[in-house]
Amino acid sequence: MEGVKQFDLAVTPLRDVNRFLHREAAAAGVRHVHIANADGAHSIAAGCHAPLDIVVDGHAGYYLGGMNMQANITVHGNAGPGVGENMMSGTIRVGGFASTAAGASAHGGLLVIQGDAALRCGISLKGGDIVVGGSVGSFSAFMAQAGRIVICGDAGDALGDSLYEAVIYVRGQVRSLGADARFEPMSDADFEAVRELLHKAGINHDAREFRRVASAKSLYHWNADANQEY
């Protein structure tokens, strides 16, 4: 296919591949990049800022697609800690599972994890969307400020602890909610949001099976009488 650039990380150093993605792809008119033999390397396709379609074969290490802007990145494998951390826009799709802190601090874009996400998924989320096909580990959405997380499976302990304005939609069991997180009724807009995100993620579930978790906002203002018991 014209405009497709192939890399093999068993042959080409990762730094060369990322330099191509950052600086050379646009000038060369390349829109599609295929990266073979990820083999757990760190920071694959981190820092992209062009509308590239990037396909990664194998299991990725830390920070795959970190700080991503505009690129659409697909991993045929698992992703290590911090996949899509601080993503600004674009899409990252993980075919397998994601390790800890998936989508940490993401400002925009869409992160789709077909399998499970480990602990701290969406920690400090700042506006991105995350759809997890499986379950998420404990402390997910901790201090999440904006954005949406759709969890098709279960959630571990302390889901949404100290949430700000981010909203969580969860389909399965929640082992425990974190401080100041609460279940709230689903509105029509919530059902529509879940439908839209599942559609974008290519995951098929009935939006009516999801529950909304959001902030009770009782931590928004200092309460001297709370005696640190939240």
Next chain:
Amino acid sequence: MCGIVGLLLKEPSLREKLGELMAPMLIGMTSRGPDSAGVAIFTEPAKGGAHKISLFWGEGSADWTRLAQEFAAQFDGKHRWMGTGQHATITTKAAPDEIRAWLESSAPQIYVLSVGKSIDLYKDIGAPADIVARYGLNEVQGTHVVAHTRMATESAVTPAHAHPFTAGEDFCLVHNGSLSNPHLVRRKLEPLGIRFVTDNDTEAACRFFEWRMREGDDLTTAVQRGFTELDGFFTFLMGTDKELLIVRDAFACKPAVVAETEDYVAIASEFRSLAHLPGVRHANVFEPKPEEIYSWKA
């Protein structure tokens, strides 16, 4: 930061390649632990009830020939010595406690790395690749290994502070993380007559688990007790002559990845240390869940 590495070979024909498969795993974890490394190798037990004792010559240049002569004058029977640089292994039917006492008085520059019927232990300071080359660790054979690359955060960089730690016989532990109450654990164990050889936090965990096993717990039960007794961050990987076990604390801050096939169970802090293994593309790859105990029989 540190790197952990474990490999258990289910397929007997692979056991002669244990070192060949393990060495790239260990070297792959260099960036997580560039200052020291160690490897515990479990083999078929020594014959005739003999013990294997791994030794490290701490101060000065090693003279294992002279030590072997002095040893032979002290202990009856046949003893087999294998010395490489600062490291040696004795295979002997002499009682380990008597050997330990004799070494303390006659050769205090030497310390005991491990005692058991199956375990051989190597650890030293330096880059993992250098340590592999120094001791020929890419050629070892056996059923399973527990290995570690260290980036020291809480105590000195010396061979004794490197992992794996051992206690008792045929038991070792490596740790990625840090404990916040090792002194409490130590103050509990020392009055029971349990002696520590370093000020390292991991040694407290190692001696705690070994103490529990001597009190009758199996390793899994001992680890369950550890959830309340040991405070801090940990991914612990442990080996006995019979099993390989991994556990992570409730927060799972320290990574671990397992790849299991019909032929092996391979464990590392990160997948990049597993990527070279045969058939890993079709392995069952997963991360151990927090506070779940995973063990495999050797």
